[in-house]
Amino acid sequence: MVVAILAVPAGTGFDASPRWPTRIQVFVANSGSDNVTVYDPRLGEVTATIGVGDYPAGVGAHPAGHRVYVTNESSNTVSVIDTRSLAVVATVPVGANPFGVAATPTHAYVTNFGSGDVTVVDTATNAPVATIPVGRFPHSAVASPDGSRVYVTDNGGDSVTVIDTRSQAPVATIPVGVFPSGIAISFDGERLYVANTGDDTVTVIDTAAARPVATTKVGNAPLGVAVTPGGRVHVANTGSNTVSVLGPTGDPLGVVKVQRMPEGAAAAPDDSSVYITNTGSDTVSVLDAESGKPVARFAAGKGPEGVAVTS
Numbered sequence: 001m002v003v004a005i006l007a008v009p010a011g012t013g014f015d016a017s018p019r020w021p022t023r024i025q026v027f028v029a030n031s032g033s034d035n036v037t038v039y040d041p042r043l044g045e046v047t048a049t050i051g052v053g054d055y056p057a058g059v060g061a062h063p064a065g066h067r068v069y070v071t072n073e074s075s076n077t078v079s080v081i082d083t084r085s086l087a088v089v090a091t092v093p094v095g096a097n098p099f100g101v102a103a104t105p106t107h108a109y110v111t112n113f114g115s116g117d118v119t120v121v122d123t124a125t126n127a128p129v130a131t132i133p134v135g136r137f138p139h140s141a142v143a144s145p146d147g148s149r150v151y152v153t154d155n156g157g158d159s160v161t162v163i164d165t166r167s168q169a170p171v172a173t174i175p176v177g178v179f180p181s182g183i184a185i186s187f188d189g190e191r192l193y194v195a196n197t198g199d200d201t202v203t204v205i206d207t208a209a210a211r212p213v214a215t216t217k218v219g220n221a222p223l224g225v226a227v228t229p230g231g232r233v234h235v236a237n238t239g240s241n242t243v244s245v246l247g248p249t250g251d252p253l254g255v256v257k258v259q260r261m262p263e264g265a266a267a268a269p270d271d272s273s274v275y276i277t278n279t280g281s282d283t284v285s286v287l288d289a290e291s292g293k294p295v296a297r298f299a300a301g302k303g304p305e306g307v308a309v310t311s
Contacts, residue, residue: 024268025083026275027068027308028284029056030301036070036079037300038086039284041273046298048086052079058140059264059306060101060108062123063147068308069108069121071098078110078119080126083310090126094119100140104147104165111138111152118152120168130168134161139181144207145189153180153194160194162210172210176203182225182265184233191248193233195222202235204250216252218244224265224307226274228289234274236262243276243285245292254292258285264307277304 025047026039034056038048053072056079060069070079071094078098080090095112098119102109108121111134118138120130136156143150143165150163158180162172177196180203184193191213192205200222204214219237222244226234231248236258243256243265260280267274267289274287277300284304286296 023311024270025310026266026284027059027061027070027081027310028264028275028277028300028304029059029070029306030303031055031057031073031279031305032302035301036068036081037284037304039298041268041286044296044298049301050081050086050088052081052088053077053091057305058098058100058111059308060103060141061308061310062103062108063105065310067103067123068310069101069103069110071101071110071306073097073099073113078108078121092121092126092128094121094128095131100138100152102141102143102150104143104150106147107165109141109143109150109152109163111141113137113139113155118150118163132163132168132170134163134170135159140183142183142185142192144185145187149207151183151185151192153183155179155181160192160205174205174210174212176205176212177201177215181223182236184225184227184265186227186231186248187229193225193227193235193246193250195225195235197221197223200237202233202244202246202250214250216246216250218246218252219255223263224276226265226267228267228274229269229271230289232289232292234265234267234276234287234292236265236276238263238279243287243292256287256292256294258294259283259297263305266307266309268309269311275307275309277307279303279305
């Protein structure tokens, strides 16, 4: 199969025109400057910088869009941001070295890399209500569209743990590649996509069967992964400064060159754009969701890692 290489121009002006949504906000966790950058695609500019805890790494959005949860890896807390006031409204203590976070309408699930568990936070009270043991080094998390399941990658166990959100307990473990990191779910909830940093692959999982159905080779050291509503999968390859674009079944569609050390990935819910954090260059690349081509780039804080899009 021929894989197209889509080069990023040296400047910040691009010839493609993104199909900007009517109202979304992009939240970027900057691990090196202990803050969050907020970007408005309609205006094409950064609209706020919000101070949070020490070494913010992951970002997750509430399904309703009114809250964003930021994991502070060095202070063992989660900052809760109101997306209207753009202010921190709560700071929640969690486990050791929190990294990933996924939210359902009622709870936020925080992966604690250092303590090998997941903290469950009540989204109404912003209080921790449960702790779920998950593998050795839980990294990232994603919730199913109906909120009934949360899927957690375990770096140490080369697996994905499935959590039932009613019983707040693990119900399955799915083997994947080596050192699984980023994870994303299709908008219909039928497939999971896991970036395996240790063997440069993406595992495609059938959620109904709870088993892998495909494995695709991508770039070097894949970390972040995002799925558009249209089904295209974007994988940030931090070791090769590229983004691999895959089809819904994991078939390779192209490779996009971005800036240094791409790490986080998030897709806009209106199928307009994909956002890739470039940790090594303190920027975020904006890709057109349909063509995969870069259409914009904006400056973030120092060491941008996690990214989330609210609607």
